[in-house]
Amino acid sequence: MGKGKKITHGKGRYRRGVGAVLFNVQGRVLVAERIDAPGAWQFPQGGVKKGEKLRRAVLRELAEEIGTDKVEIIAKSRHWLRYDLPADTAGRVWGGKYKGQEQRWFALRFMGTDADIDINATSHPEFRAWKWVNLEDIPRFIVPFKRSLYETLVTEFCHLADA
Numbered sequence: 001m002g003k004g005k006k007i008t009h010g011k012g013r014y015r016r017g018v019g020a021v022l023f024n025v026q027g028r029v030l031v032a033e034r035i036d037a038p039g040a041w042q043f044p045q046g047g048v049k050k051g052e053k054l055r056r057a058v059l060r061e062l063a064e065e066i067g068t069d070k071v072e073i074i075a076k077s078r079h080w081l082r083y084d085l086p087a088d089t090a091g092r093v094w095g096g097k098y099k100g101q102e103q104r105w106f107a108l109r110f111m112g113t114d115a116d117i118d119i120n121a122t123s124h125p126e127f128r129a130w131k132w133v134n135l136e137d138i139p140r141f142i143v144p145f146k147r148s149l150y151e152t153l154v155t156e157f158c159h160l161a162d163a
Helices: 054-066 135-140 145-162
Strands: 008-009 010-024 029-034 045-046 073-075 081-084 098-110 129-135
Touching: 008 129, 010 054, 010 073, 010 145, 029 098, 029 135, 045 054, 054 073, 054 081, 054 098, 081 145, 098 145, 129 135, 135 145
Parallel strands: 010 098
Antiparallel strands: 008 010, 010 029, 010 045, 029 129, 073 098, 081 098
8 A cells, every 4th residue: 555645445535544542551541522423432533644654643633632642652553444434424524525534543551640631622622521441342432333443443452451
């Protein structure tokens, strides 16, 4: 797969992104509820800017979405992971340009305290609430169209919960 190239698949392209599985010292992970979709929880994630390195992108996304990048990167997913948006949503999100996202996921150890987390750190917050949960419980919090991707993350990063 070419570096920085847009991936085409079927009728659409995938937006390139990163995601963060953030572990605290107790081995629990941060999950946050979206402002625009009450009841929809997810890990911090977002797009990669043109020319931006993936490690830099995940740190930027954390700072933007949870107000801190006091983290240590401890692992990266073996593969790019994809999800497709539901058909009724795909035309509205990202101006209808993409059918979903292709993401490289990072596992990170949180080096700060809960007081460092500020989901209102920017003028356009994405989350309304956050909490620490057990990694294996994550799939039940996630919207159905992302559930398979999150199950892959649980399998790939479960050994880090006790590290």
